[in-house]
Amino acid sequence: MKEYKTLTREKVDVDLTVVKYFTSETHLMQDWSDKMIDLVLNGVTLNGFKKDEVREMLRETYEALKRYEMIGPMASPFLNDPPAIVARAFRELYPCTEYIAQLVPDLRDESGAAVYGETLFPSDGSxxxxxxxxxxxxxxxPELLAHELAHVVAGEDAGHGPEWKAAEEAIFKRYNEILEAMIPSDTAEAVITPHKAGDGGIVAMITRANVPEPHGDDWKLTTCPDCGAECWETDLTRQALAAEPALRAACTLCALKGGAHRE
Known part of the structure; x- marks a missing residue:
């Protein structure tokens, strides 16, 4: 159950096709003067204002508010807050799936080991x-949040199986689409396709924040050259880099942002 109340409704969206039924020309609220907005909000009467103009103002406000409320009970002060974008991507993909997220100092699992992320499923089904x-x-x-939200989608018993992996990749894909729309770049849209020799691109390294301990003797700690995040470099990564000079390595998130090709 949500810990906050929203003003918008899950099943109600702004229908762009109804504008053709408006009987008069309307303007975006961003083009209104401060005086006009103040009169609509605080004036003693709406006499003289066209009904369609006021409706368009309400529609524009509702649409913006619904995007805002997708994030959760609080909005970020940052224009490009990556976790907030992950939360928006998740809400667009899984509108009926609820969760509560929190930052926890000195987070530890049931055995007392330090972890960077954890998802708990209450025994009462809440x-x-x-x-x-x-x-x-x-x-x-953002990678940690996407990882854990994929567990929310897949369920407690799914582990890191195919259902969890599909959810994580879907969240990352939508995240990058939103990010690209917010901050357009000259690079091609990030896509994940099977890698072929000669393609170049980026080898995605496992982030230490996601997997704190190495899973083999060949796992060596390094840092992402793009963002500085600690990563695990494996023998497979080193072999790929040695075999194909056009390749470079980066953490998973930076690889996705860069339009990585990975197997």
Whole structure:
């Protein structure tokens, strides 16, 4: 159950096609003068204002508010807050799936080991709780949140199986689409396709914030050359880099942003 109230409704959206039925020309609210907006909000009467103009103002406000409320109970002060964009991507993909997210200092699992992310499913079936370590690097926050939200989608017993992996990749894909729309770049849209020799591109390294301990003797700690996040470089990564000089390595998130090709 949500811990906050929203003014917009899940099943009600602004229908762009109804504008053709308006009987008079309307303007975007951003083109209104301060005096006109003040009169609509605080004037003693709306006499003289066209009904369609006021309706368009309400529609524009509702649409913007619904996008805002997708994030959650609080909005970020940052224009490009990556975790907020992850939260928006998740809400657009899974509008009926609820969760509670929190930052936790010194986050530890049931055995007492330090972890960077954890999702708890209450035994009473209530809303899952996503916890992200407050000690994790800020650059790792979007990847950590996407990782845990994929657990929310897949369910408690799914582990890191195919359903979890599909959810994580869907969240990352939508995240990059939103980010690209917010901050257009000259590069091609980021896509994930099977890698072929000669393609070049970026080898995605496992982020330490996501997997704190190495899973093999060949895992060596390094840093992402783009964002500085700690990553695990494996023998497979080193072999790929040695075999194909056009390749470079980066953390998973930076690889996705850069339009990485990965197997």
């Amino acid at each position: 809303t899952p709780v996503v916890s992200i370590s407050a000690e994790a690097p800020i650059s790792a926050a």
